[in-house]
Amino acid sequence: MEYFQGIILQDRIRDFFTRSLQNDRLAHAYLFYGGEGRGKEAFALTLAKTLNCQNETVRPCNECANCQRITHFNHPDVRFIFPASKALKAEQLHSIVQAKVKNPYAPLSIPGSKNISIDAIRELKEEARFGSVEGGYRVIIITGAEYMSREAANSFLKLLEEPPERFLMILITETLHSIIDTIRSRCQPVYFPEFSDEQIEQIVAQYEPVDQDIRPLIRMSGYNVKKVFNMLHASYMEQREWVLKFLRSLIVENYFNLNQLIETIRGKNSQEYALELLSILNSWFEDAFHILNGASAEQLINLDKSEPLMSFAHSFPEFRMNEINQAIENAANAIERNAHPVLTFFNLAIELHGLLGPRRKLKEAT
Ligand SMILES: [Zn+2]
Known part of the structure; x- marks a missing residue:
């Protein structure tokens, strides 16, 4: 099985996860950390696809029904949770996610105060009781994990302590120290370094037609892919x-x-x-x-x-x-x-x- 073919990744991320997958030694929970714009959310989605992809030789193939549904955020076994205000309506949440459908490296633009509520975590736990809907791998991605309220974090802890089978939790943060110790100690931390100039050029080329030298933007952004996309706009x-x-x-x-x-x-x-x-x-x-x-x-x-x-x-x-x-x-x-x-x-x-x-x-x- 070939993993992550054609996907632009930092070497250490590619090597680490390729080895874990080949040896079937995936942890139950990872904590992705590192500065903004280093592809943490995009890779979490890639990993979710890899675990549910139907292709027999290359994963993720990005073409099979499962890969496609994950790209469009409508696979029943993959949940993507991000901090938002309770005041946001369903259609607003939908349009925030749509930006990620078009471009998984795009920033989530969330208006108002941000918070991951206990309700969101309770719902998650309820779902977790029933294993995966389609017999594949359940993947929970929580980005902006530092925005979990204390109650939400405590509730989530139970899930971390007794993870169901074929269940992967990925927490994402820019600030490792803002995650409470009890959660941090139960996740395997994975540090995301910056992408290189060339890698960012390749990522941008996949999603935006540009005919200019974007290296000045890359440097100005501090090697932050999200910022580069913002600057292009x-x-x-x-x-x-x-x-x-x-x-x-x-x-x-x-x-x-x-x-x-x-x-x-x-x-x-x-x-x-x-x-x-x-x-x-x-x-x-x-x-x-x-x-x-x-x-x-x-x-x-x-x-x-x-x-x-x-x-x-x-x-x-x-x-x-x-x-x-x-x-x-x-x-x-x-x-x-x-x-x-x-x-x-x-x-x-x-x-x-x-x-x-x-x-x-x-x-x-x-
Ligand atoms: Zn696939």
Whole structure:
């Protein structure tokens, strides 16, 4: 039997679970942990498919009826539980899950306060009493496990202590320490490291047609696949162009352009938009700083802009990184406290201008 063929996985995850499956030594409960956007939920679904797949040579095949039903979240033996507010209606919950049907790496966007209630766990336990509906493997996936209320966690503990046959529980969290000890000690912890640049490129290519170099997004996101998908939707490249124009106008002291450019934020009218611009601006200075300290183009966040970055860094070799960092952070704080983004960017522009230091004329390349 071949496992996880064509599925993009971290080596340690692939090796570990392939061995467990081959030796038929699956634990009753796993605790998947590690930062956001490392494919923990997607892999939990992959594992659920693997255990219920009908293919005789390759699992999961992603094509058989069982695989298909799990992909669409309507297999009776696979339950996917996530924290949500009690106020959410059934159709809202349905549409949250639909995003995962289209793309298992997509973030769950859950409005309002989040909680996994005792009711959800009670229901689960009730179902667990009757083994699997279809004779396969029952798989319970609980993502955001740290949102279990204390009562829910205590109730869940009973299930962990006496797991039924052919029953797999997968808890998922970003913060291992926020899971209570009694639960943690009864699950096998599995750490998910970051994906590589290439792996994230491959994952994105499966779900979104992109014709751009997405490596800057990957780095900007901190190797967080969920964030990369969000950034693709938020037209990150357009925002970065804005930042580059902003810097250019500032450097050549074209205040007319600068004015016009900053005025365009007014139309956006969104805190989040302005904060994104600031974090891109910050990444630019960080890259320039790293260049001056000998980093290669491959190591940069904005690696596709390494040439203008080099020329910027060498034109302003004395720019004051710490103060610039602070100025950008102050601007972000001000915007979070509802300062007007247009005004904030004007102030920041003036401040940055003073912090760039003297401009060096670049020697002609020989
Ligand atoms: Zn299958």
